[in-house]
Amino acid sequence: MRKIFSHTEGMITDPMHYCPGCTHGIIHRLVGETLIELGIRERAVGISPVGCSVFTYKYFRCDMFQASHGRAPAVATGAKRCRPELVVFCYQGDGDLAAIGTSEIIHAANRGEKITCIFVNNAIYGMTGGQMAPTTIPGQRTSTTPGGRNVAEDGFPLKMSEILSQLQTPGYIARVSMHSPAEIIKAKQIVRKAFEYQVSNTCFSFVEFLSTCPTNWGMSPVDSLNWMKTNMLPYYPLGEHKIPEKHEGGSR
Amino acid sequence: MKTTDVLFAGFGGHGMLMAGKLLAMAMIKQGRQVSWLPAYGAEMRGGTANVTVCISDGDVMSPYIERPNSLVVMNTPSLHKFGPKVKTGGLVLVNSTLVRESFERDDCHVLYLPAGDIAMGLGNVKATNLVLLGAFIGLSKIVTKEDMIEVIQESFTSKSKFIPLNVSAFAAGYEEGTKLRLENDVELELEDEERDSTYAYSNG
Amino acid sequence: MAKILMKGNEAIGEAAIKAGCLHFFGYPITPQNELPEYLSKRLPQVGGKYIQTESEVATSNMIFGAAGVGVRVMTSSSSPGISLMSEGLSYLAGAELPAVIVNMMRAGPGLAGILPAQSDYAHATRGTAHGDFELIVLAPSSVQEAVDLTILSFELAEKYRNPVMLLGDGMIGQMMEPVEFPDVEVGPPMKAADWALTGCKGREPRLVSSLFLDPVELNEKNHERFARYKVIKDNEARHELYNCDEPYDVLITAFGVMSRVCKSAIQELKGQGINVGMFRPITVKPFPSEQCSAAIFKSKRVLDVEMNMGQMLVDIQLAANGKREVDFMGKCGGLTPSIEDVIESVHSTLAKIKGGVA
Numbered sequence: 001m002r003k004i005f006s007h008t009e010g011m012i013t014d015p016m017h018y019c020p021g022c023t024h025g026i027i028h029r030l031v032g033e034t035l036i037e038l039g040i041r042e043r044a045v046g047i048s049p050v051g052c053s054v055f056t057y058k059y060f061r062c063d064m065f066q067a068s069h070g071r072a073p074a075v076a077t078g079a080k081r082c083r084p085e086l087v088v089f090c091y092q093g094d095g096d097l098a099a100i101g102t103s104e105i106i107h108a109a110n111r112g113e114k115i116t117c118i119f120v121n122n123a124i125y126g127m128t129g130g131q132m133a134p135t136t137i138p139g140q141r142t143s144t145t146p147g148g149r150n151v152a153e154d155g156f157p158l159k160m161s162e163i164l165s166q167l168q169t170p171g172y173i174a175r176v177s178m179h180s181p182a183e184i185i186k187a188k189q190i191v192r193k194a195f196e197y198q199v200s201n202t203c204f205s206f207v208e209f210l211s212t213c214p215t216n217w218g219m220s221p222v223d224s225l226n227w228m229k230t231n232m233l234p235y236y237p238l239g240e241h242k243i244p245e246k247h248e249g250g251s252r
Numbered sequence: 253m254k255t256t257d258v259l260f261a262g263f264g265g266h267g268m269l270m271a272g273k274l275l276a277m278a279m280i281k282q283g284r285q286v287s288w289l290p291a292y293g294a295e296m297r298g299g300t301a302n303v304t305v306c307i308s309d310g311d312v313m314s315p316y317i318e319r320p321n322s323l324v325v326m327n328t329p330s331l332h333k334f335g336p337k338v339k340t341g342g343l344v345l346v347n348s349t350l351v352r353e354s355f356e357r358d359d360c361h362v363l364y365l366p367a368g369d370i371a372m373g374l375g376n377v378k379a380t381n382l383v384l385l386g387a388f389i390g391l392s393k394i395v396t397k398e399d400m401i402e403v404i405q406e407s408f409t410s411k412s413k414f415i416p417l418n419v420s421a422f423a424a425g426y427e428e429g430t431k432l433r434l435e436n437d438v439e440l441e442l443e444d445e446e447r448d449s450t451y452a453y454s455n456g
Numbered sequence: 457m458a459k460i461l462m463k464g465n466e467a468i469g470e471a472a473i474k475a476g477c478l479h480f481f482g483y484p485i486t487p488q489n490e491l492p493e494y495l496s497k498r499l500p501q502v503g504g505k506y507i508q509t510e511s512e513v514a515t516s517n518m519i520f521g522a523a524g525v526g527v528r529v530m531t532s533s534s535s536p537g538i539s540l541m542s543e544g545l546s547y548l549a550g551a552e553l554p555a556v557i558v559n560m561m562r563a564g565p566g567l568a569g570i571l572p573a574q575s576d577y578a579h580a581t582r583g584t585a586h587g588d589f590e591l592i593v594l595a596p597s598s599v600q601e602a603v604d605l606t607i608l609s610f611e612l613a614e615k616y617r618n619p620v621m622l623l624g625d626g627m628i629g630q631m632m633e634p635v636e637f638p639d640v641e642v643g644p645p646m647k648a649a650d651w652a653l654t655g656c657k658g659r660e661p662r663l664v665s666s667l668f669l670d671p672v673e674l675n676e677k678n679h680e681r682f683a684r685y686k687v688i689k690d691n692e693a694r695h696e697l698y699n700c701d702e703p704y705d706v707l708i709t710a711f712g713v714m715s716r717v718c719k720s721a722i723q724e725l726k727g728q729g730i731n732v733g734m735f736r737p738i739t740v741k742p743f744p745s746e747q748c749s750a751a752i753f754k755s756k757r758v759l760d761v762e763m764n765m766g767q768m769l770v771d772i773q774l775a776a777n778g779k780r781e782v783d784f785m786g787k788c789g790g791l792t793p794s795i796e797d798v799i800e801s802v803h804s805t806l807a808k809i810k811g812g813v814a
Contacts, residue, residue, distance in 0.1 A: 043655035045525065057663050063653035065524055066665035068547050071517035074509070078521025078529070079653065081505050082479050086525065086655055104517070107510035273632065277461050280634045287598075288461070288632035291571075311598075314720035315631055315713065318794040 010035040011059050019126075021214040021221025023178040024052065027120060028059055030184070030191045031089070035062060038195055040087045045079055047072040051093040052126040070101025073108035076115040087198055089116040095125045098134040098158045105164070109204050112169045116198045118191070119160060122211040123232060130216030134158045137235050142216070157235065161208045165242040172197045172205040173242040178212070179229045183238075190240070203244040210236055254309045257317045258388065260381075261302035261334050262326030264292060267381035271324070272303035274385060278395045278403045279307050287315035302330065307394070324388050326380070331355055343438070345388055347380060363391070363432050370424050379421035386422040390429020391438055397426050459634035464599045464624065465490035467635050468532070468558060469498060471606035476643030477528035477556070478504030481518040483511055483537060486570045487626050488560035491532045502642045512537040516544020523553035524664040526652025528610055528645065532558035534626075535576050536567060542585035545619055549589035550666025552651075552681075554613035556606070557591075558622045560629040563790045571790025572626025574712060577767035580623050581741040588678045590685050592620040592692070593741035595711045599633035605738070607638070614646060616688055618681075623740060625712040625763055627792075689742035698722065700733035700751055706805050707755035708734040709748070709772045709782075714763055714793065721798035732802055740768065748775035758782040759805045761793055783808070 007013050010032025018024045035041040041062050048056035050069035057064035067075040072090035080088040097105050097119050108115065124142055125131040131144040135157045139148040149157075161175045172194055176187035187209065194205035210232050212224035219227060258275065260268040269290050276286040285308045292301040304320060306312045322343040325331045327350045338344055340359040349368025367383040382404070389400055401419055408415045432438065462470070469491050472480070480499060482492040496506040509515040515531050522529035533541060538559045548555055561576045563569035580593045592612050596602035602624060609620040648654075653662055668674035696715070699722050700707075710718045715736040722732045735751040737744050748771070752758055758780050760772045766784045773782050785801040787793045793801075807813075 042657035045653045045655065047521075054667070057665065061656070061661055063656050063662050064664070065521065065653065066551075066663065066667045067520070068517060068543055071514065071520075071543075074514040074517035075521035075524070077507070077514075078479075078481065078518035078523075079525045080521075081507055081518075082522045082527040082529070083525045083654065086653075103510055104514050107514065111507075273461070276632060280459060280461055286461070286632075286634060289627060290630055312633070312716075313723065314717040314795055315633075316627065316717050316792045316794070318796065 008032040008036055010041055010061055012061055014058070016059060017055055018052070019215045021212065021224060022052075023209070023211040024120065026178060026184060027118065027209050027211065028056070030188045031091070031118060032060060033188070034192050034195050035060070037192065038199060040195065040199060043085060044087045044089065047075050047088070047090045049090070049092040049096040051096050053091055053093055053120065054127070056091045070096050070099070071104050072096070073101065073104040073113070073115065073117060077108055077111070077113050080113060080115050084114070087116075087195065089118060089195070091118045092120070093126070094119070094121045094123065094133045094135040098160050102158075105160070106167075109164045109171055109206065110167050110169050112171065112204050114198050114201055115204060116194050117206045119206060119208045120211050121160070121208055121236070122213040123157070124213045124216050126213050126216055130213070135160075137231055140231070159236060161206070161236075161241045164206055170203045170244040171242055172203055172240070172244055174206070174240045175208040175210065175236060175238050177210040177228070177233065177238055179210070179225045179233075197244065208236075210238075255307060255312075256321045256394075257304055257306040258322040258324060259302060259304050259317070259320040259334055260324045261300075261330035262381075263330075264299050264301040266301065266326045267378065268324070268326055269301060269303045271381040271385040272305045274400070274403055274407060275389075275395075276305050277407060278400050279305075281399060281403065282395060284309060285312050287312040289315040300330065300333075302334070322388070322392070324384050326350060326384070328353065343391065345384065345391065347384060349380070361436060361438050363436060363438075365425070365428055365432065367425065370428070371421055374417060374420055374424060376417055379417050382418045382421035383425035383428075386425020387429035387432065390426040390431075391433045393433075397423070459636050461632050462599065462635050463490050463630065463632050464602050465532075465560065465629040466494040467599050467603050468606050468622065468624075468629075469494040470637060471603040472530050472556070472610075473498060473502055473504070474638050474640055474643050475528065475607045475610040476645055477530050477610060478502065478642070478645075479522050479527055479529045480504070480531065481507045481509050481515050481522070481529070482531050483509045483515050483533065485534045485537045487562060487572070488532045488534050488558065488629050490629065491558065491560075512540035513543060516541035517547070519555045519557075520544050520547050520551070520553060523548060523555045524551070524653050526646055526649045526654060528554075530556040530558065532560065534560045534562045535564050538576060538579065545591065546585035546587050546589065547666050548619040549591070549681075550587060551664050552617040553619070553664065554610075554617055555619045556609045556613055556622065557619060558624065560624045561626055563788060569790040572630070572713075572763065572792065573788055573790060574625045574714065574763040574767070575788065576623065577711070577740060577762070577764060580621050581743070581771075589681060590618075590741055592616065592618055592688060592739065593623050594620065594738060595623045595625075595740045596628055596738075597712050597715050597736065599628065599631060600635050601738075602628050603635050603637060607643075612688075612692060616684055618684070618688075623712070625714065627713045631713075685742065692739060693742050693744035693747070694738035695744040695747050696736040696738060697751060698734040698736065699731065700735075700754070702731045704731045704733040704754065705756045705809055706732045706802055707751055707758050708732060708761060708798070708802070709736070709758060709768070710734065710761045711737050711740055711768060714761055717793060717795055718761055718798050720795045721802065724795065724799055725802060730802070730806070737768075737771075743771045745771065745775045748772065749777065752776050752780050755780060756809045757805050759801055760784045761798055761801070762786045763792055764788050781808070
């Protein structure tokens with residue numbers, strides 16, 4: 001019998017702690033596969049955040065940091081500047097990157113750090129129990145916005161890909177989605193591209209994943225994917241928002 | 253052990269910190285120990301700026317001195333602030349170009365020099381600090397004229413076009429200081445201080 | 457090497473290079489700006505990296521990242537900036553990473569003033585950040601000692617895998633004094649460490665983390681760390697005794713530049729026929745408490761002098777162990793107790809001894 005699918009060497013084989021239906025596992029796999037395909041696992045250093053993906057360090061088969069909340073891009077800067085031969089990537093959620101770590105991600109991008117940031121945006125704080133995230137969409141109910149996100153008081157959700165694309169410093173900024181196999185395949189190509197930009201020492205690279213949280217959204221995994229497609233995609237347009245060859249950004 | 257201290261005081265931009273630094277460098281050349289402790293306000297220019305230079309044959313103890321042996325003062329506010337603090341028997345050297353009043357201290361040598369006018373005569377009022385430094389050294393003879401000129405030349409190597417002005421300002425000040433020393437019968441010596449106490453430095 | 461006249465801030469920067477530190481991350485704050493400015497010029501000349509950061513919070517995490525990949529790294533700041541670094545300091549200690557942090561203290565609390573003070577003794581030695589850890593804290597009293605202790609800081613940080621703070625009282629940074637450096641261009645790099653993240657080629661992946669969700673494991677980790685602090689206290693505590701060979705009634709305790717003001721006062725008091733001893737901790741953490749006690753018990757009464765409201769006083773009182781009274785004299789806000797102030801306070805302490813005041 002021909003083996004057509006197996007674990008990636010970029011990850012360990014132990015079960016993960018993520019809730020059923022969560023797309024973190026798929027995103028991990030895309031990153032793990034990329035480490036192997038590009039032959040960079042043995043010189044990779046990953047940085048796990050605070051939040052649902054805090055245990056990321058358990059899953060990748062490479063050297064890992066566990067960083068403080070929101071500071072992964074600062075830790076990555078320290079590591080990469082001191083050992084430029086390493087391939088350094090951050091894995092962060094929306095609270096980590098877009099709330100407490102806003103300053104660190106913007107300045108790392110603006111300095112053009114040769115690092116790769118994987119940003120998982122599921123519009124909610126997962127680990128702490130479903131509170132409003134900086135990316136929670138208008139009207140969305142969370143445990144701290146029982147009446148739905150009120151933009152008059154909470155402001156509008158931050159579009160991190162668009163914000164980072166405004167920087168003059170060359171970079172690779174893209175947003176992908178996990179709502180269908182076709183999108184996952186596209187996402188894989190973009191993750192690979194993001195790492196390639198780092199390996200060729202070209203620029204900062206950033207991939208925003210639109211993801212789900214069935215547990216805290218209170219939906220089944222399938223309903224979550226549909227909800228994301230209907231409610232998040234219109235607010236968070238997919239595509240390559242900025243490529244280093246063309247500083248003004250753009251979309252696919 | 254012999255020690256003394258000098259306070260150079262003026263406004264930021266007057267170059268008093270630089271005057272103190274040149275003196276400190278000359279002292280190191282002579283194998284003495286020095287400390288150079290500045291104090292200034294939050295402003296980069298125009299605020300108060302002064303520096304205390306402590307000189308010793310042994311380790312400098314306190315670099316922070318509230319009652320200096322000597323005061324070299326550029327302007328009136330600094331004179332008002334620091335003049336009363338000079339130790340009895342000490343020296344107050346005043347830039348009379350900017351300070352238009354007399355300073356009453358019977359227990360100190362209070363000497364006036366139109367350092368600003370002298371510097372202007374040499375072509376640049378910015379060299380007033382070097383005139384005052386020259387006068388202080390002419391008065392105290394704490395270092396020879398030749399050694400000090402060498403230090404000035406060394407420390408302005410990257411701005412060599414300023415060397416001739418600074419050297420001539422220093423030399424003019426030095427001549428005036430020497431005259432003041434003779435006219436006023438000033439004898440400034442480094443103070444003797446008992447400092448042969450035990451000094452244990454231990455680890456663990 | 458000949459002695460050169462250098463500002464403390466710049467001398468500490470050069471000392472770091474002589475210690476083999478080629479990486480500096482920092483955010484501007486008065487009164488330590490000469491240090492990053494100096495290194496921004498010097499580090500590229502010796503193949504090093506200087507990075508100006510967006511905040512002290514980011515700085516402390518950048519040095520976490522740098523230390524984690526096994527290189528010597530330093531940052532410097534002043535009081536309010538050090539508060540913001542508390543996060544990274546706790547994580548460095550938790551993940552057992554070596555790094556050197558310079559604090560050129562200014563007056564506090566809040567934004568307070570830019571003038572020299574000793575306002576962060578308590579923060580550095582007791583309440584640096586959350587969790588069970590201590591820093592190793594060295595307090596120099598001269599520019600030369602700042603150079604020597606900077607080099608020692610890197611040694612201690614690596615030997616004990618713990619962050620080390622060089623605690624300067626503002627004056628140290630701004631003051632120029634003649635200094636001598638070790639006769640090397642650049643010190644050797646950190647030895648390859650079996651915990652550093654360098655890429656997992658030929659070995660199992662490594663993890664640098666301060667996260668321990670298993671209470672038993674975390675309990676053991678912290679006990680192990682504090683056992684190490686005991687070793688540090690036994691082997692690395694440093695102090696200076698000044699004028700303590702002849703009998704003295706009053707012992708002055710002071711640290712940093714303040715101790716030199718006290719030395720001048722002690723000399724003047726000698727002229728008045730009064731012999732006063734002085735104890736100065738060089739490592740303020742670990743505090744050389746046994747050595748301090750020994751000096752205290754030779755006195756009748758102690759006078760603690762600081763440029764704050766009495767932050768070291770607690771350590772002195774602990775060393776006195778209720779057997780000697782400890783008087784305190786301090787100025788803060790950017791003021792420094794003068795030689796005259798110290799002499800006056802010694803007289804007042806002497807009067808209390810004579811009068812039998814408790």
